[in-house]
Amino acid sequence: MNVDFPTIMLAAAVITGTIWGLDAWLWAPARREAAARKGGAGQVDLKEASKEPVLVEYARSFFPIIVIVLVLRSFLVEPFRIPSGSMIPTLRVGDFILVNKFIYGIRLPVINKKIIDMGEPQRGDVVVFRYPKDPSVDYIKRVVGLPGDRIGYFNKTVYINGELMPQESVGPYYQEDSSYNHSAxxxxxxxxxxEHQIVVEPGTSLVEGEYIIPEGHYFMMGDxxxxxNDSRFWGVVPEENLVGKAFMVWMSWQWDQGGVVWNRIGEPIQ
Known part of the structure; x- marks a missing residue:
């Protein structure tokens, strides 16, 4: 069974908080009382005798840090790393991005239950979500279809409710990755x-078809x-699987470019 980061952090917060609380309410008063009795008899120094155990000291130190990290990652902003090229040219392998966790609603960590509704994805948003076929895996794609839409994909072109979404050719796409052929x-x-940039390869086979988006679901595609590997292959994404909206590249590390790609740091995600 896969255990995700929020579950680990929540368990750590419960454990350290429980230890700290028990010490404050039960163990510390008992230590002070015992130390006072011994100190009064001149047998041991009062301060030394009432000193908290190492385990309690660590729990007291780490509990607020764990809670702050849990709150930030669960309700505000969470970092993600881009592991694949499915969102090229918008995002590259090695990009580290920030995701707004509250823009589509505030959810409880671990159980992912929405407690406050803040808004809904808009067409064109770049969204992180839990892969419907394996929710332990996070995917990132662009929202193309909204609930109730009829999405068509033919000849590498998107149709929404029968209307063609226009494209303009910029020119050949070149990248250091040698796996790209010259027809990109x-x-x-x-x-x-x-509007946003996409990459297509005219010489490759493609998946075509028309899809009706159910209520409470979204149709996602990579740029x-x-x-x-997107909704054309495995279907739509339910609203409860949404994690948040990607809004900025905060770091980019490219081995083939010698490390940090400085001109991508701070780049907004369109």
Whole structure:
């Protein structure tokens, strides 16, 4: 069974908090009382005798830190690392991103139950979500289809409710990754009033079809259209699987470029 980070942090907070609380309410008064009796008889120094155990000292020190990290990651902002090229050119392998956790609603950690509704994904948002076929795995894709939409994908072009989403060719797409063939093309895609860049490979086979998006679900696609495992293959994403909206690259590390890619640090995610 996979144990995720929030579960570990919640367990650590409960354990350290319980130890600290028990010491404050039960063990510390008993130590002070015992130390006072011994100190009054001149047998041991009062301060030394009432000193808290090492385990309690560590629990007291780490509990507030653990709680702060848990609150930040569960309710505000969480960092993620991009492990694949499915969102090229928007995101690259080795990018480290920040995700807004509260924009789509505040959820309790571990059980992921929404307690405060803040808003809903908009078409074009780049979203981190739990993979429907294995919720222990996080995916990142772009929202293309909203609840109730009819999404078509034909000839590498998106249709929403029968309307073509226009694309403009920018030119050939080149990257240091030698796995890209020379037919890769960089395009600008318009999704309503939002636009972003995508990569397509005209010489490759593709998945085509039409999809009706149920209520409470979203259709996700990668910007690297011919190299993305997304809703075209495994279906829609339920609302309860949403983690948050990606909004910034805070670090980028590329081995083939010698380490840190400074010009990507702080780049907003469009």
């Amino acid at each position: 093309v960089l395009r600008v895609e318009h999704l309503g009033n939002r 690297n259209r011919d190299r993305s």
